Structures are given as structure tokens and as C-alpha cells.
């Protein structure tokens with residue numbers, strides 16, 4: 001069933017006067033199409049598609065009108081205005097009618113100042129855009145609301161994804177809301193049970209495959225060609241359109257004065273691609289005067305993009321056998337690598353990698369600010385430290401870290417870290433490493449239920 005771009009039908013209730021007309025464009029050969037095949041690949045050259053619209057071109061849109069419209073919507077109780085994604089619908093592809101849209105009030109996520117991390121990194125203007133505050137606890141919801149709405153409009157009964165956990169949790173929730181069934185393919189034993197339990201609760205058919213994420217995605221791409229299921233991985237360009245709103249909302253939160261740097265974790269590379277696309281579109285239509293530098297940080301054990309840029313100058317993908325305890329980004333064959341290379345280059349950003357210890361330490365530091373995030377998100381702070389050391393980020397610059405997932409997404413990692421059990425299993429537990437992490441550890445202590453025991457624990461803690 002091809003997914004078409006047909007806009008409003010006269011007989012149906014219009015979303016906004018003059019809903020957005022859009023087309024699919026191949027990122028490789030540039031071919032334009034009004035419909036996409038099931039695998040969302042170009043029929044001519046096989047590369048990935050993106051969505052484009054004349055309405056997002058400079059002449060099509062007035063930046064000041066948009067800024068006012070979006071500000072006014074904060075006073076509205078309309079379902080679409082309450083969504084931090086659909087609020088920006090002038091820069092999104094729109095389903096034909098309201099009824100197709102499936103929303104859980106995604107987006108609207110906070111920007112927090114990171115005061116202690118700012119002191120530790122020597123970058124006083126340091127902020128976190130916390131996408132873990134989305135309805136299912138990750139940034140995936142912003143893309144899912146758009147892609148799931150188009151799946152519903154196309155009349156699909158089944159939607160499917162391969163996932164390291166967050167996409168599946170999000171897809172399962174949105175498809176349940178829309179009355180569609182969902183098929184989840186996850187690598188067995190390699191995703192957090194917290195994310196897995198979300199998919200179960202939202203009623204997904206959950207298959208734990210004896211492979212890694214890359215194997216799951218390969219299988220899904222075969223499946224969509226033979227079975228009537230709609231693919232909801234970030235290969236689906238509607239997902240990336242929704243994820244653009246992270247950047248739009250961020251710029252609005254900064255009163256349209258962009259920060260100097262945005263730092264984001266990199267896995268399958270859909271999110272960095274979406275943020276880059278949004279930044280370029282916003283600058284083109286005059287919403288922002290200049291581009292922040294977009295930098296992508298990966299775990300050392302899942303560093304396909306780092307190696308692709310360093311060893312192949314971004315010309316072809318170098319895949320890796322991925323291994324990291326930040327299971328969300330345990331990906332060795334990232335689908336959107338070309339889009340991400342374009343985004344990094346167009347904004348003047350960079351790409352780097354961090355070790356397991358560096359990301360665990362950064363996660364604990366973000367937690368100690370009372371904010372918290374899942375391990376994959378913490379690569380941003382660990383990466384920032386490196387970029388400051390390299391001089392790529394200057395102390396007087398404003399930096400935003402994109403925290404992609406909630407602290408509660410991976411409780412095992414957090415418990416093992418605080419109990420001092422994380423590293424022996426993954427990297428050799430050397431004494432200096434344990435020493436540097438010790439002040440960040442707050443393991444639970446078991447005591448007799450007496451006033452004396454608790455008082456002594458309090459006194460001991462005060463001494464430490």
C-alpha cells in the first residue's frame with residue numbers, strides 16, 4: 001500500500017487553511033515522488049527519502065507570523081495545539097483530517113540549566129533539553145505521533161519496528177491509541193527490561209530475536225516488502241519530520257536566538273538528521289539568524305559514524321560490531337548515516353566518541369543535578385568534556401545537550417553503577433577508575449530498623 005502525500009480533500013474537515021503540500025525527495029539522486037514504497041527507499045537509486053515542501057521555502061512562509069501563531073497557541077486548549085509537535089504543524093506534513101492524528105501530548109519538554117555540570121566542564125551556559133520527559137519517556141514520541149498518524153490514515157492494521165527499546169515502547173503506545181496492532185523486533189537480552197515492559201503493557205506482539213539491533217532492522221526491511229505492515233523505524237521520513245520539532249521548540253525556548261552548540265547522542269542517526277533538517281529549514285525561512293553547530297557523540301563500542309567520518313571522510317559507511325552498556329545506541333550499521341553526515345557538515349558540527357566509564361560518570365553527574373537520564377543520553381555531557389578540551393567548544397559559548405531518554409528507562413545500569421558492579425562485567429575494573437567514580441556512587445545500605453542505626457548512617461554520611 002503506497003503512502004501518498006495527497007493533501008486535503010474538499011469533503012473532509014481541514015486541519016488548517018491551506019494544509020502543507022509535500023513530496024518525498026531522495027537524499028541520493030534527488031528524485032521527487034508523490035508516494036513512497038513500503039521500505040521508504042528511492043525507486044531509482046535505493047537511497048533514503050526525506051520530506052520536502054514548498055511551504056517551508058523562504059517565500060512560502062513568514063517567520064514573524066509563525067512565531068506569533070505558535071506563541072498564541074500556548075493559550076489554546078485545542079488537542080493539536082496542546083501537542084508540542086502538532087503545535088508547529090506549519091512545518092510538518094499533515095494528515096488529511098484531525099481524526100487521523102494520534103497524539104499523547106508529546107513534546108513540550110523542558111530546558112534545564114545544568115549548574116553543577118557547567119562548573120565541572122567550565123562552560124557556564126550549559127543546558128539540557130530533556131526529551132526523556134515525553135509521554136513514553138523518550139524523544140521517539142515526537143516522531144511517532146506523525147508517522148503513526150500517517151499509518152492510520154493509510155489504513156494499516158499492523159505497524160512494526162526494530163528497536164533497542166525506546167522506539168518499540170513509543171510505537172506500541174501510539175499504535176494502541178490509534179487502534180492498530182504493533183509488531184516489535186528487539187535483540188534478545190540486549191534491551192532494558194524497563195523498555196521491554198512498556199511494549200508488553202501497550203499490547204505489542206513482542207519478538208526477542210537472537211541477533212543484534214542491526215539484524216532486527218535487516219529482517220524488518222525484508223518483512224515490510226512481503227507483509228502488509230507499516231514500517232515505523234526512523235527510515236520512515238515521517239518520523240524525522242516529527243523529531244524536527246525538538247529543534248523548533250528549543251529555538252522558541254531560546255526566544256529564537258540559537259545556542260552555539262547542540263550535542264546529541266548518535267545511534268541509528270535519525271535524531272541528528274532530523275535536528276539538522278529542522279535547523280536548515282528554520283534558517284531558510286528566517287526563524288533563526290544563524291545555525292548552531294550540531295555535534296553527534298557515540299559510544300566507543302558503537303562508533304560507526306565516528307569511523308565513517310575519520311577513516312572514510314564520510315563517503316561510505318564503516319559498519320562496526322556494536323557493544324556498549326548504553327544499549328539504546330548499541331547500533332553498528334546506522335541507517336541514516338548520510339543524512340547525519342550532511343547535518344553535521346552543514347552546521348559546522350563534529351562527531352566524537354566516549355568510553356563506557358566516561359558515559360557512566362556523566363550519567364551520574366546529570367543524575368546528581370536532580371535531572372537524570374538514561375545511559376545513551378549521557379554521552380552528550382561526556383562528549384562535551386572532550387570538545388571543550390579540544391577547543392571545539394569555547395567556555396563563553398552556549399551549549400545544549402539533548403537528553404534523549406528518561407532515567408527510569410534503564411534502572412539496571414543505575415543500580416549496578418551505584419553498587420560498584422557496572423564495570424567488572426564490561427571493562428577491566430582498574431583501581432584509578434573505581435577511585436574517580438567513587439564520589440558519585442550512592443549505594444543503598446541495609447540497616448537494622450533502629451533509631452541508632454539510622455542516626456549513625458546519617459552521621460557517617462555527614463562526615464563523608
Ligand code: F0G
Pocket residue numbers: 138140162163164165166167168234265266267268269270271272328329374376377404405
Ligand atoms: N538515545 C536514546 C535514548 C535512544 O533510544 C536512541 C535510539 C538514541 C539516543 C539514538 O538516536 O537512533 O536517532 O541516532 N534508539 C532507537 C530505538 C534506535 O530503537 O529505540 P538515533
